[in-house]
Amino acid sequence: MSWQPELDDIARRLKLAENLGGADKVARHRANGKLTVRERIDGLVDQGSFAEVGGLSGFPEYDEHGTLTGFTPANVICGRAEINGRTVFVTGDDFTVRGGANDGGLREKFRFAETEARRWRMPLVRLVDGTGGGGSVKHLEDLGRTYLPDVPDMTEILDALSEVPIVALGLGSVAGMGAARVCASHYSMMVKGTSQLFAAGPPVVARIGETVTKEELGGSSIHAKCGTIDDEVATEAEAFQRARAFLSYLPQSVHELPPRAACSDPVDRREEMLLSAVPRDARQVYRMRPILTAVLDRDSFFEIGRAWGRSVITGLGRLDGWPVAILASDPYHYGGAWTSDACRKAIRLVDLAETFHLPVVHFVDIPGFLIGTDAERSGVMRYGTQALTAIRQARVPWCAMMVRKAFGMAGLSQRNGTDAFVRYAWPSAQWGSLPIAGGVDAAYRAVIEAAPDPAAKRAEIEAKLEKLQAPVRTAEAFGVEHIIDPRETRARLTQFARMAAPLRTTGRTGFGYRP
Amino acid sequence: MANTIDASVGGQVLKQLVQPGDRIDAETEVAMIESMKMHIPVLAEQAGTVGKWLVAEGSAVKEGQALLELVR
Structure with a gap:
């Protein structure tokens, strides 16, 4: 008797997990111009290289006999994969399950997904598409209390920036912890039109008297122009391609050196x-x-x-x-x-x-x-x-x-x-403490004002100083x-x-x- | 749809380099601004037809200030 029945059960569960948040949610997600989390991972990593971790995790439904009748996967999908043949850790939020919010996930899985790359000294790529960390204030009623803000393993999550390359893509409307996860990276991007980022979204902002759309509040061009993120891209595919390119210049971690690439360009090419x-x-x-x-x-x-x-x-x-x-x-x-x-x-x-x-x-x-x-x-x-x-x-x-x-x-x-x-x-x-044009008036004011033709005097002084400014004069003194x-x-x-x-x-x- | 071409730097508008009605391409120099004692061209980010100028030659502008309307 083999273990085939168990394997069949696992295969069935993984198949159910591929449905993400269900056909309706996925269709709406696509209609908004976004790829699903699994399509994103496939687009990012070397073909067929994704080895998922925690694919069985989620929220099962059982009947009274203990038979599985339904399954909603946790909304963090993570695992190891290759990018240009080098191993990376990838974590992606599934927006189709409870909008990618934390209450649709498993705390232990989130902690693992955020800390595993650092543990193995490999880059981390985050595909962020979640509404935040705290979930809803409705949660207060379930808990019967509130709590001081904290994020599990926050110290390790931020310290990873000093250890391994982190690339973060903002791929939807991200707020709070989602926004911070985009910014807590060495290279971040947002996609024009389909991603927004903010400390808090339009409904909350309306309470301070600003009525704005998501795009007006935190669209990609706003953040690319003020430096909240590094770059705005036109499509998700472009973001994946740029993430791959960025990592190609970097070592796997600070404990290695950046890899040399093959070069066919002549080292003494003259243009x-x-x-x-x-x-x-x-x-x-x-x-x-x-x-x-x-x-x-x-x-x-x-x-x-x-x-x-x-x-x-x-x-x-x-x-x-x-x-x-x-x-x-x-x-x-x-x-x-x-x-x-x-x-x-x-x-x-x-x-x-x-x-x-x-x-x-x-x-x-x-x-x-x-x-x-x-x-x-x-x-x-x-x-x-x-x-x-x-x-x-x-x-x-x-x-x-x-x-x-x-x-x-x-x-x-x-x-x-x-x-x-x-x-x-x-x-x-040309160099110096002060550019000549700005400095002449200040330094030679008396001389210029006393001259019969002040403008001519200024030009004469400037011409004399400009000769002294030639770099070869500095080179003579080995400056x-x-x-x-x-x-x-x-x-x-x-x-x-x-x-x-x-x-x-x-x-x-x-x-x-x-x- | 009307867009604007905005000042890439703050400074003084030395010269308007395009006129209302001109068809321009992306990267066309539309104005020259003096800033940090240099003459800095303002480039169109996209193609279009020049609408009206919103600032006069000689006026001081801030970075990001709309210089002219661009009709697509």
């Missing part, structure tokens, strides 16, 4: 456009992204956070196959001046790099922190100082490519705080190590990546990661 990429007219802007793609391994640039803190471009890339973190200026936004948001975005990138041992390449064109009343009221010096601190705390090897401007305290962001630092300047570079032909940039950077590789060390950073 002619680099020679004239920066305009000679200092008031004229230029596009930084084509410069990045010209010097990184072909098709390797993965931008993060494109819609917020836009004077800074952040992302991941590869040089001779080695993964690196990219920090760069975008002169199209305040000439590259660091706003409060730009500072916060830079911090996020540098902390990611430091946590997962990615060398950093910084393409510098920074006229300063943003100035003016709006900038001051946004706390730019507080965030700016935080950014400089994050950069000096970074122990990962660092390369500064001085593309154009580096002025004032913001200019200090060019370099980290260790000896593992390499710097090159383009001939278009900058070398000025290179911009077309050599890729050769220098791929060399940096090879030099940096053996200096990378595993382990936790000196600080805990704060999302």
Whole structure:
């Protein structure tokens, strides 16, 4: 006599679990433009690699003889799977069962799903589509009491950020704990039109006098522009593809090093456009992204956070196959001046790099922190100082490519705080404590005012100072190590990546990661 | 449907680079704003027809302020 009857029973239960919250709920879910949790997992991981954990868990119904008559699965689906051949842990909320809320799940399963990745030193991907942690206030009547807010294993859930890569996708209307689970990650996305995120939803917000739709309150473009999340994507499929790509640059945990990829792109490839990429007219802007793609391994640039803190471009890339973190200026936004948001975005990138041992390449064109009343009221010096601190705390090897401007305290962001630092300047570079244009009036006011033609005097002084500002004058004093032909940039950077590789060390950073 | 093209940065509007009735593509430079002593083009995020200007040349604008109407 074999154990086939038991296996048949288990197969039947798993089959029932595939019905999720029932045909009606699933149809409504799809009609809202969303994939089911199982379709999402299939779309995310390598084909056929999902090994579910806890597939039998849920809420059974038995008749008086103890025969199973119905089954509603727990609304957290989790398990191990492969992404590009590397093992990850995946957890997904099932919105079709009680809206993905906690009271449709099992506390022990939620705790397991959130802590298992850290235990095995593998990445965690969260597919968040739940209304929150607390469920409904109706719950109070069942309990006959209330309780102080807490989440089981919250300390471990947040500490995992200092141990393993966490990617979180907001795939529905997520509030409270669901929203926090999206934000408590190294890379987060929302899908345009089908996902919203908020501390509390429209019915609660109406009580403070704001009548808004879900989309007006917490649509993806709102959060992508203020940095609540990293990126907004057009479809769920795009989110899965980007999650896979993001993880390809990272180690499995902080206890490993980022893996090198194969590289067929010549390490000394020279792009002619680099020679004239920066305009000679200092008031004229230029596009930084084509410069990045010209010097990184072909098709390797993965931008993060494109819609917020836009004077800074952040992302991941590869040089001779080695993964690196990219920090760069975008002169199209305040000439590259660091706003409060730009500072916060830079911090996020540098902390990611430091946590997962990615060398950093910084393409510098920074006229300063943003100035003016709006900038001051946004706390730019507080965030700016935080950014400089994050950069000096970074122990990962660092390369500064001085593309154009580096002025004032913001200019200090060019370099980290260790000896593992390499710097090159383009001939278009200029730097100093203060840009000449702003400084001349202040420093030479008396001379200018006393001259018969003040405007001519100012121009004369400016012309004299501009000659002194040529980077070669700094190079004479070894204030900058070398000025290179911009077309050599890729050769220098791929060399940096090879030099940096053996200096990378595993382990936790000196600080805990704060999302 | 009327949309707006908003200032990508705060500063002073130096020049309107498109006129009402112009058909424009995404990435078209619609205005030049002076900010941080630089001339910064404002790019259209999407294609459309230029409606009316909401700010005059020479006026100061804040980041995110609507510059012109775009009719799709």
